Amino acid sequence: MYSIKKVSELIDVPTVTIRAWENRFHVVSPMRTEGGHRMYSKKDLETLKWLKEQTTNNRMKISEAVQLLNQSPDNSSIEPLSNSKSHEDINDIKEKLYQTLINMNAQEANSIVELAFSLFNYEYVFHHVLAEILYRIGDEWEKGKATVAQEHFASQFIINRFAQFLRILPVNNALPKVLAFCPEGENHHIGLMMFSIFLQKKGNEVIYLGPNTPFDGLLDLIQHKKLSVITISITNSSHLVRLEKWIQSCIKINSNLKFVIGGKGVRRGHCTNTSSITYITDSDWESVYESKFY
Secondary structure: OEEHHHHHHHHOOOHHHHHHHHHHHOOOOOEEOOOOOEEEOHHHHHHHHHHHHHHHOOOOOHHHHHHHHHOOHHHOOOOOOOHHHHOOOHHHHHHHHHHHHHOOOHHHHHHHHHHHHHHOOHHHHHHHHHHHHHHHHHHHHHOOOOOHHHHHHHHHHHHHHHHHHHHHOOOOOOOOOEEEEEEOOOOOOHHHHHHHHHHHHHOOOEEEEEEEEOOOOHHHHHHHOOOOEEEEEOOOHHHHHHHHHHHHHHHHHOOOOEEEEEOOOOOOOOOOOOOOEEEEOOOOHHHHHHHHOO
């Protein structure tokens, strides 16, 4: 028997997604301990592993993968999907979630997000639901169509959902440890958060400091935690000079440190990559990861 934490580690799927698949589609029926903790059988593990392969390797929606699973004679006991479960439209989900956040209804918003996680790969939900809604509400606020309170509520709600995955994704202690922050004066950190989740999914432990972080004390933290990669996001290019000056002072003390700088404040042609510093201008995270983290 396997705990949900162990299943998550073995198949590389967050526990929140496993619970969503279980509750939404009834694809597995784990036993419960006296304390109420889930315990999964080997068959449950194989079922979840198969679903992970379909959604990741074959780019299937989870609802499509479950339908395919239900068509197999070996899985005839699994509860079939209703039409409403199998034909949820991502645009409808986005619109419902947007309206719910504008109305500042956290309970309903959480229910809609859980539905999205149960139907689609969590990375797809991040990029095509949560991030898009965050940008949309930001635009509405700038145009005066959304209030400051509505924008703050929605932003905090979405950031909290992102942060949840930073806490539950397993890490490989053999991989480089990463520091992630936005320098003082930078408050927009959605891109940094998504990159940090990408890194932690790869197995890297990420110490996430978030927006508006002063440089004071960071080098001590880097040395104390034995961090080797620092990722930084900026939206205002005027911060580059001060940032690069701080980076050079760090490199003088520890020449093995590697820095990755991204965000709207980085402009192609204005920055030159070096052995210590890499500038991301097009969100090409995979190639940056291969060159900087190994």
